[in-house]
Amino acid sequence: MSQASYELKAEAREQVGKGSARAVRRDGKVPAVIYGDKQPPLAIALSYKEIYYKIHGGGFLTTVATIDVGGKKIQVLPKDYQLDPVKDFPIHVDFLRVGKDTEVNVNVPVHFINEEKAPGIKRGGTLNIVRHEVEFHCPANAIPEFITVDLAGAEIGDSIHISAVKLPAGVKPVIADRDFTIATIAGTAAAKSESEEEAAAAPTEEAEGE
The missing domain is CATH 2.170.120.20 (Ribosomal protein L25, C-terminal domain)
Incomplete structure (x- = not known):
């Protein structure tokens, strides 16, 4: 079976777009989006350090995680991420909501x-x-x-x-x-x-x- 699940804390982002994403990165965080399960996309900001080690630790795209957004816990599966082409650090992550019947x-x-x-x-x-x-x-x-x-x-x-x-x-x-x-x-x-x-x-x- 997949690796043990883990939990990440995140902040909701009210604004989206390139300017907002740059501002999130300047604050030392990584912009991300949670989508799927017939719900509206949710823009969030994650700890840079936590995401960096999860991505480079192996099994990132095959391990279900829980994201705590202001006390609301959402089960997700990482679907894609972008790394800086020069410095190899994460600059964006996409997560898919996981319901009981999600395949x-x-x-x-x-x-x-x-x-x-x-x-x-x-x-x-x-x-x-x-x-x-x-x-x-x-x-x-x-x-x-x-x-x-x-x-x-x-x-x-x-x-x-x-x-x-x-x-x-x-x-x-x-x-x-x-x-x-x-x-x-x-x-x-x-x-x-x-x-x-x-x-x-x-x-x-x-x-x-x-």
Whole structure:
């Protein structure tokens, strides 16, 4: 499941626009907007320090948070953020209100296990990761922190598709029209040469037996 939820304190902003946003930043805060759930957008200002560490701490876009706006607590999921192109600090954040039936599309990281149990890798093959993240449609309150791909038994030339991954209930790939590849086991020149030698030797051994 997604990482533990957290709470942020915010102030409501009466004014919006570029001038208001610049004023918020001058005060050492980050302008943000909460939208969705069939309610009007709510402009807020957040602590720069808190948002900076949440964004750079990992899992920001897949973790549901609670924002306390003047005592009113709103459950949200961060949907997007902007960083200064030069200094890399946050300059704006968009949040989506999360209701009990809210479903979202999110990019979830892929983790790989049991590389040591993959014969193809033991023989010199290389894990070629096609997708480091996969986009899923799922309930906002049940976002996986990551999905796990088991490499046990994988041989050189094998492809691991999304159908081979066990997904939590309610979690579905956004790409639904094909069984897309997540990773492959690619052979090195040495490993390929070894395989070719084994294949070439097999008929010879049979002929000798005859």
